[in-house]
Amino acid sequence: MISSRFRTKVLFVTVLPVIATALILASVLISERINEFDKRTNEKGNNIASYLSLMSEYGIFSNNFSYLESTLTHTLNQQDITAIYIKDNNKSVVLKRFNNNEETFDIRNVDNKIYKVFTSTIIKTSIEINDINSEFDKTSDNNTIVGTVNIVMNLRNANILKTKIIKNGILITFILTLATIFIALLFSRSVTEPINQIYTGVNIIKQGNLQHRIPIDFSGELAALANGINNMTSSLDVAQSKEKLRNDALVKAKQEADRANRAKSLFLSSMSHEMRTPLNAILGFSQLIEIDAKDDLTKENVQEINQAGKHLLMLIDDLLELSLIESGKVRLCIESYNLKEILEFCLSMVKSSTEKMSIQIDNKVDSLPDIKIQVDDKRFKQIILNLLSNAIKYNNKNGSVIINYSIEDEKMLCLSITDTGKGIAPHYHDNLFNLFDRAGQECSTITGTGLGLAISKKLIEKMDGTIGFESTVGEGSHFWVKVSLA
Numbered sequence: 063m064i065s066s067r068f069r070t071k072v073l074f075v076t077v078l079p080v081i082a083t084a085l086i087l088a089s090v091l092i093s094e095r096i097n098e099f100d101k102r103t104n105e106k107g108n109n110i111a112s113y114l115s116l117m118s119e120y121g122i123f124s125n126n127f128s129y130l131e132s133t134l135t136h137t138l139n140q141q142d143i144t145a146i147y148i149k150d151n152n153k154s155v156v157l158k159r160f161n162n163n164e165e166t167f168d169i170r171n172v173d174n175k176i177y178k179v180f181t182s183t184i185i186k187t188s189i190e191i192n193d194i195n196s197e198f199d200k201t202s203d204n205n206t207i208v209g210t211v212n213i214v215m216n217l218r219n220a221n222i223l224k225t226k227i228i229k230n231g232i233l234i235t236f237i238l239t240l241a242t243i244f245i246a247l248l249f250s251r252s253v254t255e256p257i258n259q260i261y262t263g264v265n266i267i268k269q270g271n272l273q274h275r276i277p278i279d280f281s282g283e284l285a286a287l288a289n290g291i292n293n294m295t296s297s298l299d300v301a302q303s304k305e306k307l308r309n310d311a312l313v314k315a316k317q318e319a320d321r322a323n324r325a326k327s328l329f330l331s332s333m334s335h336e337m338r339t340p341l342n343a344i345l346g347f348s349q350l351i352e353i354d355a356k357d358d359l360t361k362e363n364v365q366e367i368n369q370a371g372k373h374l375l376m377l378i379d380d381l382l383e384l385s386l387i388e389s390g391k392v393r394l395c396i397e398s399y400n401l402k403e404i405l406e407f408c409l410s411m412v413k414s415s416t417e418k419m420s421i422q423i424d425n426k427v428d429s430l431p432d433i434k435i436q437v438d439d440k441r442f443k444q445i446i447l448n449l450l451s452n453a454i455k456y457n458n459k460n461g462s463v464i465i466n467y468s469i470e471d472e473k474m475l476c477l478s479i480t481d482t483g484k485g486i487a488p489h490y491h492d493n494l495f496n497l498f499d500r501a502g503q504e505c506s507t508i509t510g511t512g513l514g515l516a517i518s519k520k521l522i523e524k525m526d527g528t529i530g531f532e533s534t535v536g537e538g539s540h541f542w543v544k545v546s547l548a
Contacts, residue, residue: 076246077239084238092231096224103142107180107215110137115182115211118148118157122184122209127157134159142219144177145169147212148184156209161216169214176221177214184209256284264291272299326385337378345371380513387520394438394524398548401475402432404439405465408446415454422462427477430467434548435475441521442545445529446477448514449541453481456539470544478542486533494531495519 114133121127127134127148137143138161147169148157172179186208263276272295276288345368352364386392405427416423435442453463461482468476486494497516515529522529522543533539 073243073246073250076249077243080242080246081239084235084242088231088235092228095227095231099220099223099227103178103215103217103220104180107178107213108182110143111180111182111211111213114146114148114213115184115209118184118209118211119187121148122150122156125156130157137213138162142216143213144216145212145214147214148209149212150209151207153210169212172214176217178217180213180215182211182213183207184211252280253284256280256288260284260288260291263288267291267295272302328385337374341371341375341378345375377513380517383513383517387517387524392441392521392524394441396436396438396525398434399437399439399442400432401435401467401477402427404437404443404446408443408450411447412450412454415451416463419454419457420460421454421457422460424462424464426464426466433467433469433475436546436548437525437527438521442525445518445522445543446479448518449479449543452514453479453483453539453541457481457483461538469547473547474544475547476542476544478540480538480540482538485535485538486531487535491531491533495529 114130114137117130117133118127121130134146137146138159144161146157146159147155150156169179184207186206259280260276263274266274275292275295278285278288278292280288348364348367348371352361352368355361355364405425409423409425415421450463457463463482464478464480466478466480468478470476495515497513519529522545525545527543527545529541529543531539531541
């Protein structure tokens with residue numbers, strides 16, 4: 063479900079601008095109405111005061127205001143007129159009249175919140191008669207102030223009307239706000255309910271139910287969004303079905319490959335054992351014939367038989383080793399061993415080959431501190447023997463082999479074997495550790511099965527190590543193995 067915070071945000075974004083606009087407009091309209099009302103009140107008071115000041119000029123000079131009685135009475139009959147004062151130029155009150163309800167009013171103690179006084183001056187007017195031109199000319203230069211008229215207006219009704227205007231404005235604003243909130247609630251529901259349906263549907267789809275579809279009982283952009291999600295889910299459902307079929311096919315193919323691999327390993331293992339027995343007999347009898355042979359041709363033929371038999375026996379041993387590794391039957395005993403002792407054993411095993419090829423062994427490890435490594439003794443010696451044998455077999459006559467090591471990150475030994483042979487062409491590098499790959503030496507006179515490096519790679523990886531090489535044609539090859547220090 064969508065959290066209430068989202069719905070609150072929708073309401074906030076929808077309602078707040080409208081309420082702010084309504085409050086601003088209401089305050090402006092109320093202010094305009096009050097200003098207009100005050101203006102009309104001031105105009106009324108000033109107009110009455112001006113009219114009475116004109117009418118009172120004669121009364122000031124004659125001290126007789128009887129002619130104004132009817133006008134004063136009419137003026138005082140208005141609800142908001144409280145009192146009328148007429149003063150001479152000495153500010154002495156010559157006439158005052160009160161509304162029947164305000165006979166105790168004192169102009170000297172006016173409450174400005176309730177009453178407002180409007181004043182107009184009484185001006186003496188001079189008139190000259192010109193018989194020649196038969197017209198009257200006013201000479202305003204001789205006009206003087208001879209008194210004042212004060213009209214006292216009661217503001218109670220005006221204040222009541224102002225209050226009514228404010229209340230009406232507030233009431234209208236409140237009604238508009240409620241209407242806005244109601245509309246906003248309807249709008250938010252029309253937005254949040256579709257979003258809630260989409261959110262719920264997406265959660266169901268996220269749990270893996272790709273058959274679920276979001277019900278679309280709304281319109282607009284959200285309907286387009288929900289329709290897009292449904293279409294995407296349909297595509298994912300189809301893709302998942304196809305992927306499941308492919309995975310099932312892969313699982314089946316893997317199972318068949320595993321069965322075939324097990325059958326191959328079983329076949330290799332059985333055939334290796336079956337072939338080893340007669341081959342050992344052949345080698346044994348050929349050695350006896352070689353001993354008893356009296357002519358050189360017979361000895362030479364027997365030696366060829368021995369050499370071919372030994373090569374076949376090495377191939378059988380490699381196939382048996384490979385079948386054991388691939389079947390997972392190889393058991394390693396990882397313990398701490400001295401590096402120099404391992405190298406001493408391996409060098410003694412290839413000593414005859416080095417003498418035959420006149421290869422010089424430069425064992426720099428002898429001059430370095432002896433260290434212990436975590437390996438399986440038998441298998442690690444097998445790997446080093448394979449690298450040394452290759453460095454000797456594929457070396458040049460009177461070449462050299464350099465053995466050295468370095469420490470990496472204080473926890474790994476990097477043992478390197480470098481030869482001065484012909485090197486390996488770059489296009490053979492990627493496949494050098496593949497089974498039966500001899501890097502272009504298949505047709506050479508050098509014997510080999512193409513299994514040694516592949517087996518070495520599998521064994522060193524089982525000891526959590528790595529193997530690699532660098533080679534330059536015409537300069538030689540540099541092989542290295544990395545294993546953990548003890």
